[in-house]
Amino acid sequence: MSDLSAFSLTGKRVLVTGANTGIGQGIAVSVGRAGGEVVAVGRSSMAETVEKVEAAGGRIVPLACDLADGDAVKSLIDRVSEEGGPLDGLVNNAGIIRRAASIELSEADWDEVIDLNLKVAFLLSQAFGRRLLAERREGRIVNIASLLSFQGGIRVASYTASKHGVLGVTRILANEWASQGINVNAIAPGYIVSNNTEALRADSDRNAAILERIPAGRWGTPDDIGDAAVFLLAPASRYLHGAVIPVDGGWLAR
Numbered sequence: 001m002s003d004l005s006a007f008s009l010t011g012k013r014v015l016v017t018g019a020n021t022g023i024g025q026g027i028a029v030s031v032g033r034a035g036g037e038v039v040a041v042g043r044s045s046m047a048e049t050v051e052k053v054e055a056a057g058g059r060i061v062p063l064a065c066d067l068a069d070g071d072a073v074k075s076l077i078d079r080v081s082e083e084g085g086p087l088d089g090l091v092n093n094a095g096i097i098r099r100a101a102s103i104e105l106s107e108a109d110w111d112e113v114i115d116l117n118l119k120v121a122f123l124l125s126q127a128f129g130r131r132l133l134a135e136r137r138e139g140r141i142v143n144i145a146s147l148l149s150f151q152g153g154i155r156v157a158s159y160t161a162s163k164h165g166v167l168g169v170t171r172i173l174a175n176e177w178a179s180q181g182i183n184v185n186a187i188a189p190g191y192i193v194s195n196n197t198e199a200l201r202a203d204s205d206r207n208a209a210i211l212e213r214i215p216a217g218r219w220g221t222p223d224d225i226g227d228a229a230v231f232l233l234a235p236a237s238r239y240l241h242g243a244v245i246p247v248d249g250g251w252l253a254r
Contacts, residue, residue: 006236009036013087014233015080017041017067017124018094022194023144025049026222027091027229032058034230039080039087041065041094067094067120068112077127089140089233090128092121092166097159097196110158117162122169125184129177138181142232143170144225145186145244147251167244174242185232185240190248192220216249 014031018024020042028038032053038060040046040053046062053060061084065072081087095117098109125141132139146163153160166186173184191197191210201207201219211217228247231237246252 007034007231007234009034009089009230009234012036012089012233013039013085014089014091015039015041015077015087015128016091016093017120019049020044020046021048022196023189023192023222023225024091024093025052026224026226027093028060028226029053029056029058030223030226030230031089031091031233032056032060034234036089036233037061039063039084041067041076043067067116073120073123074127077124077131081131086135086137087128087131087139088137089142090124091142091144091229091233092124093144094120095144095159095162095196097156099155099199100157101155102157105157113158114162114165117159118165118169121166125169125173129173129182132182133177133180139183140233140237141170141173141182141184142229143167143184143186145170145188147188147190147246147248149186149188149244150252170244171242178241183232183237183241185237185242186244187225187228187232188244188246188248189225190214190220190246190251192222192225194222213254214249214251215253218249220247220249 014036016028019028019040028040029052031038033056040049040062043066143166145166148160149163149167170186
């Protein structure tokens with residue numbers, strides 16, 4: 001009989017931000033399917049995610065939290081740990097995008113994107129890492145980066161800056177915490193069917209150009225990202241630190 005325990009999350013508790021839809025929902029479902037308990041964080045209804053995780057045989061605890069609220073962010077890890085038990089993994093997925101020419105991008109849009117995509121990811125990682133170190137426990141952090149962690153893009157200045165930052169934060173935390181048994185890695189999704197890419201998919205010319213470049217010949221799905229996240233949360237990736245895995249259908253290889 002095959003032993004796949006290195007790829008199992010049985011007995012693990014994982015917090016996933018932005019789990020109400022898209023990539024976050026896909027990650028939540030994959031974690032549940034792998035045997036983990038999902039703490040699904042989002043500011044809107046989690047009903048669909050709960051249904052999908054439970055249908056996959058997983059366990060889920062939905063938790064409403066507005067990550068634009070700084071006080072809520074700073075207390076989230078402690079709150080979840082004290083109310084439901086220790087966390088073993090954190091997936092920083094929540095993010096937004098604002099599209100505008102760089103000369104037109106407002107300061108408010110810049111701040112909103114940087115705050116959620118980068119600052120919140122760092123603060124949650126900081127709080128989780130602080131708790132793991134104090135308790136002398138191992139743990140896993142998976143940050144959701146982007147192809148725009150490597151490329152410049154067009155009309156997405158704040159998003160590009162935030163995702164370059166996410167990759168940098170992944171690497172510095174890995175440098176500081178790897179020796180303590182805390183794995184910090186990232187996934188760089190390619191073009192995935194989600195709310196953030198709805199405008200691109202609705203533009204027939206842009207959609208065709210994107211598909212033409214993807215060797216796999218299709219847009220990715222949230223499950224594609226979710227299954228990669230399970231690997232980074234599971235024992236099988238024990239020697240990965242500071243890595244970024246493009247899950248992009250081959251986009252960066254072109």
